[in-house]
Amino acid sequence: MKPLIKLITAAALPALMLGCATAKYIDHDGRDSIVNVGQINTQDWIRAADELTQSLLLSGAINSVAGKPKVMMIGRIKNNTNQHIDTDSLMKKIRVALNKGGRALTTTAVGLDGPEDESSKAVRELRADDEFNQATIPGKGNLISPDYSLSGKIIQNNARAKRGLLPTIKQSEFAFQLSMTDLKTGLAVWEEEKLIVKQGSRAAVSW
Amino acid sequence: MRCLCYPVFVLLLTGCASYVSQTGAFRGAWNSGSIERAAQLATQEANQRSESRDAVVWFLEQGAALRAADQFAASNQAFEQAEKRIRFYDRQATVRLSKEATGLLTNLAALPYEGRGYDRVMLNTYQALNYLQLGQADAALVELRQAHAEQDAEVVRNARRIVAARKSAGEYERAIRRAKLDELQPDIALDYGAFVNPFTDFLHALCLWNLATDDRENALVSLRRIHSTLGGPEFLASEIRFVDRILGGAKHPDLAYVIFETGVAPIRREVRLDVPLRREKVRYVAASFPRLERRGRSAPAHVATGETRYDATLICDMDAVVGRDFRTGLPAVIFRTLAASATKAAVAKKAKEESGDLGAIAGFLYQAAGAQADLRTWTTLPKEFRVCRIETPGDRRLTLLVGPQKSEITVNTGRVNVVCVKSFAPGAPLKIQQFRLK
Numbered sequence: 001m002k003p004l005i006k007l008i009t010a011a012a013l014p015a016l017m018l019g020c021a022t023a024k025y026i027d028h029d030g031r032d033s034i035v036n037v038g039q040i041n042t043q044d045w046i047r048a049a050d051e052l053t054q055s056l057l058l059s060g061a062i063n064s065v066a067g068k069p070k071v072m073m074i075g076r077i078k079n080n081t082n083q084h085i086d087t088d089s090l091m092k093k094i095r096v097a098l099n100k101g102g103r104a105l106t107t108t109a110v111g112l113d114g115p116e117d118e119s120s121k122a123v124r125e126l127r128a129d130d131e132f133n134q135a136t137i138p139g140k141g142n143l144i145s146p147d148y149s150l151s152g153k154i155i156q157n158n159a160r161a162k163r164g165l166l167p168t169i170k171q172s173e174f175a176f177q178l179s180m181t182d183l184k185t186g187l188a189v190w191e192e193e194k195l196i197v198k199q200g201s202r203a204a205v206s207w
Numbered sequence: 208m209r210c211l212c213y214p215v216f217v218l219l220l221t222g223c224a225s226y227v228s229q230t231g232a233f234r235g236a237w238n239s240g241s242i243e244r245a246a247q248l249a250t251q252e253a254n255q256r257s258e259s260r261d262a263v264v265w266f267l268e269q270g271a272a273l274r275a276a277d278q279f280a281a282s283n284q285a286f287e288q289a290e291k292r293i294r295f296y297d298r299q300a301t302v303r304l305s306k307e308a309t310g311l312l313t314n315l316a317a318l319p320y321e322g323r324g325y326d327r328v329m330l331n332t333y334q335a336l337n338y339l340q341l342g343q344a345d346a347a348l349v350e351l352r353q354a355h356a357e358q359d360a361e362v363v364r365n366a367r368r369i370v371a372a373r374k375s376a377g378e379y380e381r382a383i384r385r386a387k388l389d390e391l392q393p394d395i396a397l398d399y400g401a402f403v404n405p406f407t408d409f410l411h412a413l414c415l416w417n418l419a420t421d422d423r424e425n426a427l428v429s430l431r432r433i434h435s436t437l438g439g440p441e442f443l444a445s446e447i448r449f450v451d452r453i454l455g456g457a458k459h460p461d462l463a464y465v466i467f468e469t470g471v472a473p474i475r476r477e478v479r480l481d482v483p484l485r486r487e488k489v490r491y492v493a494a495s496f497p498r499l500e501r502r503g504r505s506a507p508a509h510v511a512t513g514e515t516r517y518d519a520t521l522i523c524d525m526d527a528v529v530g531r532d533f534r535t536g537l538p539a540v541i542f543r544t545l546a547a548s549a550t551k552a553a554v555a556k557k558a559k560e561e562s563g564d565l566g567a568i569a570g571f572l573y574q575a576a577g578a579q580a581d582l583r584t585w586t587t588l589p590k591e592f593r594v595c596r597i598e599t600p601g602d603r604r605l606t607l608l609v610g611p612q613k614s615e616i617t618v619n620t621g622r623v624n625v626v627c628v629k630s631f632a633p634g635a636p637l638k639i640q641q642f643r644l645k
Contacts, residue, residue, distance in 0.1 A: 076455060079424035082432065084355065086422050112456045113423065 037170045037200040038158065040085055048176040048194045049093035056094070061180055061190035062104050062148065070104045071144050075151030075181070076112055081174065082156055090176065091150070107146050148189070152178035167201040174198075225316070226261070226583040227474060233268065234586055238471060240635025245587075246272040253285065260319040263292045264583045267326060270333060271587035275629060275638055279337040286334045289322065293330075296321040315543060315581035323536070324361035325404060325528050326585050328354045332407045335414070336627065340642045344418045351411040358403060391478070391537060393499040393530040399523075405433045406523035406592040413464060416450050417623050417644045426450055433522070442520035446596065461599035462623045464644075465519065467508040469609055469630045470590025472525045473499045475582040482545060492548035495580040497540065499533050501526055506610040506630065508593045512600045516608075519593035526590060544580070589629070599624065612637050619643050 026032040033043050056062070062070050074095075077087040098104040108117035115121060120143060126132045155175040162168050173195060180190040233252065236245040249269040256265050266289035273282035296319060322330070331354035338347035399405060408429040415426035427450060434443040453459055475497040482492055508519040597605070603618040609630040614637045618624050621643035629638040 077424065079428055082428060084422065084425040084428055087424065088421050113420075113454075116420075 035198065035200070037172050037198045039083060039172075040081070040089075040154075040174055040196075042089075044174065044196050044198075045089040045093065048174075048196060049090050049097070051194050052090075052176065052178055052192055053094050053097040055192040055194075056098070056178075056180065056190055057101065057103065059190045062098075067102070069102055070148060071146045072098070072104045072106050072148045072150055072180075073110045073146035073183075074106065074116070075149040077151065078153040080153055080155045082158075085154065087154065090154075094150070094178075104148070107144065109143050110146060146183060149181045149183055150178060151181065152176070169199060169201050171197065171199045225477065225579065226264070227476070229261075230268070230586055233272075237272065237587055238632050238635075240631040240638070242272065242275045242638060246276040246278065249273070249587075250285075253288075257288070260317070261583060262320075263289050263296075263322050263326075264320045264585060266292070267322075267330060267585045268587050270330070271585070274333055274337055275587075277640065279340045283334055283337045286330050286337075289330060293322040293327060315540065315547075316579050316583065318581075320581075320583045323532055323584075324357070324364070325525075325532050325588075327357040327361070328404045328407050329585070329588060331357060332404070332410060335410065339414070339625070339644070340640060342642075344414070348414055348418060351407070351414055354404075354407045355411060358407075390480075391496050391498055391541070393473075393533050398531060399436050399527055403432075403436055404523060404528055405436055406594075408433050409522050409592075409594060410466075412450070413625070413644070416453060423454055427454070437522070440520055442594070442596075449596075459622070461621070463510075463597055463599045463605065463618050463626055464623070465510050465595045465597070465605070465607065465626045465628060467519050467591075467593040467595075467607075467609060467628045467630070468589040469506045469508060469593065470503045471586065471631075472584075472588035472590055473501045473529050474586055475580070475584050476500045477580045477582060482548075492545060492552050494544050494548040496544055497533075497580040497582055499530060503590060503632075505591060506633075508595070508610075508628070508630075509608040510595045510597055511606040511608065512597060512604070517595050517597055519595035521591060522594045523592040524590075525588055525592070529584070529588070540581070607637065607639065609637060614639060616641065621645060 028042050028046065033041060035041055035043075062072075072095075074091055077091060079085055079087060095106045099106065109115045109120040123138060126137050127134070153175075155177070157173040157175075159171045159173075160168050161171075174197075176194045176196070178190075178192055179188045181187065182189045229252075233245055233248040236242075236248055246269070249265065249272040253262070253265040253269040256262055266285050270282045270285035270289065273279075273285055331350045335347040335350035335354070338344070338350060412426040412429035412433075415429070416423050419425075427447060430443060430447045430450060434440070434447060437443065449459075476499075477495050478498045479493060479495050482494060505521075505524075510517045510519065599618050603620075605616050605618060605626065607614045607616060607626070607628050609628065610633060612630060612633070614628075616626060616639055618626065619641055623645040624641060624643050626639065626641045629640075631638075
C-alpha cells in the first residue's frame with residue numbers, strides 16, 4: 001500500500017502546484033481584461049481605433065484614385081490627459097487598418113519632429129560613398145510627399161460623487177479626437193470624436 | 208538561566224551602533240565637500256555591509272558619492288546593487304512572517320532597510336542623470352519611466368505596510384490607537400501629495416521633449432502636473448508654453464538648463480517617549496521613535512550671463528518629500544514600535560515573576576537592548592532642487608551662484624545642454640558637471 005500512496009502523492013503534488021499558477025492568456029479585448037477607471041486600457045485603445053477607422057473609411061474622405069493609395073503623414077497627437085500614454089497605441093492601429101484596406105499608406109520619411117524613420121535619409125547620404133554601388137542607392141525625386149496629415153488630441157475629464165454610505169464613485173471620460181487635413185488645401189476633410197466613459201469605486205486602506 | 212540566554216541573544220541581535228553614528232565620518236566628509244574621501248568611505252562601508260540589513264542604504268550613499276566624484280559608471284553599479292536588493296525584498300514581501308516576528312522581539316532597526324518610497328524614485332533619477340552623463344539616452348529614459356512607476360507603486364506598498372502593522376499590533380491594537388504621539392509629526396511647509404517628486408517629473412519632461420521619439424507629448428503632462436503641484440510658478444507656466452510651441456514644430460535657440468542641488472536632506476534622530484497603554488499586562492511602555500531633523504537652510508541660486516542675472520526656481524523641496532514619506536509611514540512605525548515594546552515589557556514582566564531579581568535584570572537588559580529607533584535614511588540626498596533655463600550666450604559662459612559661492616563655466620556645444628551644480632556646506636567649493644541633451 002505504501003508504494004501506492006507514494007506514487008499517488010508524487011503524481012498529485014505537481015498537479016496541485018500547477019493549479020496554484022495564476023498567469024494565463026486572455027482575449028485582449030474580452031471581458032477578462034482588467035479595467036482601470038483612471039487609465040486607458042488596451043481594450044479602450046482597440047475600441048477607439050476601430051470606431052475611428054470605420055468612421056474614416058465610411059466618410060469617403062480618402063478615396064484612392066485608380067487603385068493608387070493616398071499618402072498620409074502623422075501630425076501632432078496632443079496628450080491632454082493627466083497620465084503618460086503612448087499615442088502610437090491608437091495611431092498604429094488606424095494606420096494598419098488603412099494600410100491593409102489599400103486606402104492609404106503612411107510616410108515615415110516626414111514628420112513634425114523630423115522623420116519617424118531616419119533610414120530614408122540615411123540611405124541617401126551614401127551617395128558620396130564609393131564603397132556602395134551607386135545604382136542601388138535611390139535617386140533624387142523618389143520620396144513621395146503626403147496628401148493628408150492625421151492629427152488629434154486625447155482629453156481626460158474626471159469626476160467623483162459620493163452617494164450615501166456607498167464608496168465614492170469615480171468616473172473618467174476619455175475623448176479621442178482626430179482630424180484629417182488635405183495638405184493641398186489645408187482643409188479638414190474628416191473629423192471625428194470617440195468617447196469612452198468609465199466608472200468605478202475603490203476602497204482605500206486607512207487608519 | 209533561560210531568561211538570561213534570551214537577552215544575550217537579543218543583545219547580539221540589536222547591539223549595533225545607530226545609523227547616525229555609523230555615518231558620522233562619511234557625513235563629515237560629504238558635508239565639507241571632500242567628495243573623493245566621501246566616495247572612498249561609502250565604498251568601504253558598502254563593501255563591508257553588502258550582505259547586511261543596511262546594504263541598501265549604504266549602496267545608495269555609495270551611488271550618490273560616486274556620482275558626485277564623476278565616477279558615473281561605478282555610481283550606477285552601486286545603484287543597481289541597491290535596486291537588486293530592493294527587488295529581492297519586494298519579492299519576499301508576502302511571505303515574511305518572520306520579519307514581523309523579528310520586529311516584535313527586537314526593534315525596527317534590526318529589520319532590513321528595504322528602501323523608502325522617495326529612495327526608489329531618487330535612485331532611478333540619479334541613474335538617469337548618470338546615463339545622460341555617459342551619453343546613453345535610451346537607458347536614461349528607461350530609468351525615468353521606472354521612477355514614474357515607482358511613484359505609483361509606493362501608494363500600494365504603503366497600504367500593505369498599514370495592514371501588516373495592524374496585524375503585528377495584535378492584542379494591543381486598540382490601546383495603541385489611543386496613543387497620541389503628535390510630537391513625532393514632521394513640520395511640512397509644502398505638501399506635494401502622495402510620493403510625488405517634482406524634480407524627477409521635471410527631468411523626465413526635459414528628456415521626453417528632447418530625446419524621446421514617440422512620446423514627446425508626455426512632457427507636457429509632466430510639466431502640467433508639476434505646475435499644479437507647485438502652485439503655478441511662472442517658470443513652469445513659461446516652460447509649458449515654450450515646450451508646447453516646440454512640439455508644434457517651432458525652432459528654438461541654444462538652451463542651457465542649470466540644475467542646482469543644494470544642501471542636505473533631513474536625518475532621523477531618536478526620541479524616547481513613555482506611552483500609557485492602560486492594559487492589564489502592560490500599563491505603559493517606554494519606546495524609542497525616530498523624529499525628522501532638518502539640516503541647514505535653504506540657499507538661493509542664480510545664473511548670470513554678463514550683467515543679467517536669472518533666479519533659479521525651487522522645483523523640489525526634498526525636506527517636504529522626505530517629510531511626507533515620513534508622515535505617511537509614521538502610523539505603521541508607531542504601531543510596530545509600541546507593539547514591540549509591549550511584547551518585550553510583557554516578556555520582562557513574566558521573567559521577573561518567574562525568576563525574581565535575576566529575571567528582572569534580564570528583562571531590563573532585554574528591553575534596553577531592543578529600544579532602538581530605526582534612524583536609517585539616505586543622508587546624501589540634497590535639501591533642494593532648483594532649476595533655471597537660459598538661452599546660451601554667444602560666448603557660452605555662465606556664472607553660477609549659490610548663496611555666497613560663485614563659479615564659472617563654459618557650456619559645451621549643443622542645442623540643449625544641462626549643467627548640474629551641487630553645493631555642500633557654505634565655503635565648500637561647488638561641484639559642476641554638464642552633459643549635452645541635444
